[in-house]
Amino acid sequence: MQLQYTKTLTSNGKPIKVHAISTGLVKVKEKYLNARFTGLLAAFDFMLSKKFTEWMPIWVWVIEHEEGVFVIDTGENAQINQKNYFKPAGWFANWFNTTQFKFEVSREQEIDQQLRNLGIEPQSVHQVILTHRHLDHVDGISYFEGVDILVHRIENEHPHGDLPHLYPNWFEPVLIDLDEPFHNFKKTKTLTKAGNLRIIHTPGHTKGHCSISLETDEGLLFFGGDVSYTQQQLLNNGHSGGDAEPKKSIETYQKLKALAKKTPLIYLPSHDSEAGERLMKMEFFFE
């Protein structure tokens, strides 16, 4: 699996570079990825099963925009496999995170080193945008001290399964309220003066979960976070066993599919092993 891709596009006629960077790999239980039930039943079902998925990427998306560098999520770090990594969170979180997921992350795969490989100093980044507060999306935060880290206010107030002991002590996210409509999504907000980068409330996986869209002259890039783990899962209307709000998740799928019917859209979720290739080929989502 290739873990780094760069695509040059244009937006309003101006060049814009998008990098897909995987900060290592993750495996989950098959019954977690494709759940047969929801809620507690789903949790028992996957916790009792033994079969893991194939390795999946942990994508961080980096956008070199004329208004600065934007980083979507921060990925995982190499300390995740240390014995005491989850201990401060209590016995259940420790047991859960060390038995239900497998991670493979080297120091070189962490976001700071991969940004430097692209000639970008982490602290020169304009904004980091978090889709939600799960560990494999926030575990690279420590490299962005002094950078504005944007989090949807609802995600901040209602985190689902986050692990606050992992945040650096200086971490104080910039909380954003979403009050602009965008197509059929009511809660969104533009992040650039050009109006082409937008944060969109896509609840389900967590209550405040957000996706990010980037309008380019070639199509709408839709960085879906964990709306679904893969594009195939969205096509199948499948759901993971970790959804905080399964009903909202179904609504989000419907809105996203309706948007993809109206406008050419490239769907890029955080753990889809084909997302990098899809970006390179600009493969549109079709149902």
Ligand SMILES: [Zn+2]
């Ligand atoms: Zn997640």
